[in-house]
Amino acid sequence: MNQRKVPDVVIRRLPLYLRTLEILDPDEAPIISSEQLAKLVGTSSGQVRKDLSYFGVFGKQGVGYQIISMRMELRRILKLDQEIRVGLIGAGNLGAALVRYHQKNRVHQPLEIVALFDVDDKKIGRKIADVEVFDIGKLSSIIRNLDIKMMILTFPAANVQQVVDICIASGVKSFLNFVPVSLKVPAEVKLRTSDVTLELQSLAYYT
Amino acid sequence: MNQRKVPDVVIRRLPLYLRTLEILDPDEAPIISSEQLAKLVGTSSGQVRKDLSYFGVFGKQGVGYQIISMRMELRRILKLDQEIRVGLIGAGNLGAALVRYHQKNRVHQPLEIVALFDVDDKKIGRKIADVEVFDIGKLSSIIRNLDIKMMILTFPAANVQQVVDICIASGVKSFLNFVPVSLKVPAEVKLRTSDVTLELQSLAYYT
Numbered sequence: 054m055n056q057r058k059v060p061d062v063v064i065r066r067l068p069l070y071l072r073t074l075e076i077l078d079p080d081e082a083p084i085i086s087s088e089q090l091a092k093l094v095g096t097s098s099g100q101v102r103k104d105l106s107y108f109g110v111f112g113k114q115g116v117g118y119q120i121i122s123m124r125m126e127l128r129r130i131l132k133l134d135q136e137i138r139v140g141l142i143g144a145g146n147l148g149a150a151l152v153r154y155h156q157k158n159r160v161h162q163p164l165e166i167v168a169l170f171d172v173d174d175k176k177i178g179r180k181i182a183d184v185e186v187f188d189i190g191k192l193s194s195i196i197r198n199l200d201i202k203m204m205i206l207t208f209p210a211a212n213v214q215q216v217v218d219i220c221i222a223s224g225v226k227s228f229l230n231f232v233p234v235s236l237k238v239p240a241e242v243k244l245r246t247s248d249v250t251l252e253l254q255s256l257a258y259y260t
Numbered sequence: 261m262n263q264r265k266v267p268d269v270v271i272r273r274l275p276l277y278l279r280t281l282e283i284l285d286p287d288e289a290p291i292i293s294s295e296q297l298a299k300l301v302g303t304s305s306g307q308v309r310k311d312l313s314y315f316g317v318f319g320k321q322g323v324g325y326q327i328i329s330m331r332m333e334l335r336r337i338l339k340l341d342q343e344i345r346v347g348l349i350g351a352g353n354l355g356a357a358l359v360r361y362h363q364k365n366r367v368h369q370p371l372e373i374v375a376l377f378d379v380d381d382k383k384i385g386r387k388i389a390d391v392e393v394f395d396i397g398k399l400s401s402i403i404r405n406l407d408i409k410m411m412i413l414t415f416p417a418a419n420v421q422q423v424v425d426i427c428i429a430s431g432v433k434s435f436l437n438f439v440p441v442s443l444k445v446p447a448e449v450k451l452r453t454s455d456v457t458l459e460l461q462s463l464a465y466y467t
Contacts, residue, residue, distance in 0.1 A: 064462050064465050064466075065458070065459075065462045067461075067462060067465070068457075068458045068461035068462050069458060071461070072458070093442070094442070095444075130465070131461055131462065131464050132464045132465060132467055133461060133464055137464050139460065145357075146353075146356065146357035146360050146361070147357040147358075147361055149353065149357070150352075150353035150354040150356070150357040151354075151456055153353050154353070154354055154456065155456065155457065155460075158457050162457065162460075162461060164460050164461065164464060202467040203460065203463055203464070203467055205460075226466055226467040227463040227464075227466040227467055228463075229460060229463060235300070235301070237302075242466075243463060243466035245459060245463060247454060247459065249358055249361065249362065249436070249454075250275075250362065250365050250369065250371075251272070251275045251276060251279070252272075252436050252452060252454065253362075253369075253371050253412075253436060254274075254275035254278070254338055254340060254369060255271050255272045255274060255338070256410055256434040256435075256450060256452060257338050257339045257340055257344050257371060257410070257434075258271050258274070258337070258338050259271075259433055259434040259449075259450035260339060260344055260409040260410055260433040260434055
């Protein structure tokens with residue numbers, strides 16, 4: 054794709070642009086200006102133009118962006134033009150809530166949660182929102198068999214790093230981590246941690 | 261406090277430093293170098309020193325940081341040296357999971373979830389992890405009576421902006437938002453949005 058290395062903060066804004074473009078009706082107005090898009094997303098038009106410039110020119114100066122072709126382009130850049138299979142480790146309260154939430158909101162996105170993993174015999178073999186819970190002992194073989202490329206971590210355990218290492222060795226390329234621990238991944242793997250407690254603690258600063 | 265305006269990315273790293281310092285045992289070693297702290301947190305020593313420099317000098321050149329006094333200082337900066345009362349709107353799967361997770365992990369943090377809010381008559385009056393679910397119609401009076409300064413939003417509804425406006429008028433200073441909508445808040449109020457679907461979509465880029 055001959056791209057410059059794109060900062061992660063830019064990558065994180067692309068789904069926001071995509072979501073906004075998917076809400077708009079191109080039959081009403083097929084073109085949107087960077088000013089309009091920026092206003093809907095809650096950023097500046099300069100930011101929009103700079104973000105998109107990483108991937109080549111989308112819009113024409115003074116004309117704006119074609120909504121339909123820009124949607125397709127953003128899906129292609131984000132690799133959302135193909136199915137991506139996602140696993141989730143930890144079928145507890147948070148894990149179950151995330152699966153249900155995701156299933157309810159998965160219109161227009163090809164990210165499919167295809168397997169849950171847990172250590173609890175009472176959960177293994179059951180389904181949550183139509184997704185089966187597998188024995189975590191079968192992690193490696195299920196990842197390979199189902200071609201899972203992304204893993205969500207929601208289990209509070211001491212051996213998270215070991216589990217992450219197995220995932221990577223089995224083909225997982227990116228992680229969304231809700232476990233409050235520091236994890237190490239190689240440079241070619243992406244790990245993003247979402248920690249509600251840390252979020253609340255940093256928001257305390259603003260109270 | 262005579263501070264420069266501190267970037268939000270810096271504020272977001274402070275709880276990570278605090279958590280790391282709270283894991284360490286000062287009886288074993290009372291002082292930590294910026295290199296050691298950086299390694300434990302997963303950043304660089306330059307970043308640590310720069311982040312902390314916003315709040316005045318903590319460590320002595322070539323000596324390091326006093327673990328106990330630095331913990332206290334970080335708690336003071338983050339306003340975690342006082343109780344902060346938190347509300348949560350939307351007592352569904354995600355809301356319930358967040359409350360349970362927070363209650364289980366609230367050691368050493370004075371953030372207390374004191375009220376849940378919902379529209380569902382079947383939920384109102386019940387308790388989740390010892391926290392009562394109130395009628396959202398009483399939002400304003402409960403916020404004032406319980407002195408709630410922070411609100412977590414987990415409900416999928418059309419009128420989220422209206423609910424946010426009521427919260428702000430009643431004294432809420434910061435929001436952690438899990439609802440996938442764009443919200444507007446005045447400059448003196450902090451809103452942070454955590455959207456699992458957007459996170460997964462941006463992680464697709466790395467698969």
